[in-house]
Amino acid sequence: MSTTVVKHSLISDFKEITKMRLALSVVFSSVAGYLLGADTVDFTTLLLLALGGYFMVGASNAYNQIIEKDLDALMDRTKNRPIPSGRMTVRTAFVIATIFTIxxxxxxxxxxxxxxxxxAISIFLYTCAYTPLKTKTPLAVFVGAIPGAIPFMLGWVAATNDFGIEPGTLFALQFFWQFPHFWAIGWFLYNDYKKGGFFMLPTGKQDKGTAVQTIMYTIWTILVSIVPVFGVTGKLELSYIAATIVFGLGLFMLYYAFQLFKKMTEKAAKQLMLASVSYITLIQIIYVVDKFIR
Known part of the structure; x- marks a missing residue:
């Protein structure tokens, strides 16, 4: 095997054990939260937040893959990950996770x-609560939604060293969003998750009950996303124009939640998942742009 191939596989394994794409999306949320909270942008703090956020998520993902290595080997989606495939030892992954945590x-x-x-709370909940609960109860998604919602809020706290109504609102927005997002993933990967013994859907099945709950949490997400326009969330504000755009994007996501209810197919679930990713990314951009042009 050539040195180039070995280097490539080491880099790709490192990216996979830390779930680089997911980690970068979390960094994006943290940066958005920081820009919303900061009176003046300190680029050193912004860089440190991005690095710290990346290490935090990378550690959580590495611990997760150590704990689930035997279950990952059972699923098509995860059987080629570094640990179950044998390309990386548990010790190496643990060293990476520990260094990243510190x-x-x-x-x-x-x-x-x-x-x-x-x-620290985020790493603890993801590793010690969400990960073990995934094979026990659909409530794991509720527990996992807490560390999943922390990054957006974390950015505001990094900017202000204060936790109040503003970061609480950012947390609530990303918290409620987690449910339609993860249930959509749980729906189209249902059979694969089943092989690993994971219970991701609220009813445990691809049924109308799951689809209805997906719609309900999408509606909650939309309602929370427009709350700042009413002037009840302290320094976190939203103009009428921005709130209208945010509401429209929410309806776009809600349309796909209704499509899942109507069609009950894996394709509809995948479309909802893609719509949910577009939604949260665009919402964060709109919140930030609105602050700086208002």
């Missing part, structure tokens, strides 16, 4: 202690 919390602590605290 670096992540240390960097976030340097920004301010509250940011580090929420980062």
């Amino acid at each position: 670096l992540g919390i240390a960097i976030l602590y340097y920004i301010n202690p509250q940011t580090a605290m929420f980062g």
Whole structure:
């Protein structure tokens, strides 16, 4: 095997054990939260937040893959991950996870202690609560939604060293969004998850009950997303124009939630998942742009 191929596989395995794409989306959320909370943008803090956030998520994902290595080997989606495929030892993954945890919390602590605290809570809940619960109960999605909703809020706390109504609203928005997003994934990967013994859907089945709950949580997401326009969320504000756009994007996502209810297909679930990713990304961009042009 050539040195280039070995290097490539090491880099790709490192990217996979830390789930680089997911980690970068989390960094994006944290940066958006920071820009919303900051009176003046400190680019050093912004860089540290991005690095700390990346290490935090990378650590959580590495711990997750260590714990689920035997289950990952059973599923088509995950059987080629570094540990179940035998390309990486558990010890190596644990070393990466430990270094990432220490670096992540240390960097976030340097920004301010509250940011580090929420980062540590995120790693703990993801690793010690969400991961083991996935094979036990559909409530795992509820538990997993907590660390999943922290990054957007984390950025505001990094900017202000304060937790109040503003980061609470950002947390609530991303918290409710997690449900239609993950249930859509759980629906179209239902058979694969079943092989690993994971219970991701609220009723445990691809049925109308799951589809109805997906619609309900999508509606909650839309309602929370427009709350800042009413002036009840402190410094977190939204103009009427931005709120209208945000509401329209919410209806776009809701359309796909209704399509899932109507069609009950894996294709409809995949479309909802893609719509949900577009939604949360665009919402965060709109919130930030609206703040700076208002």
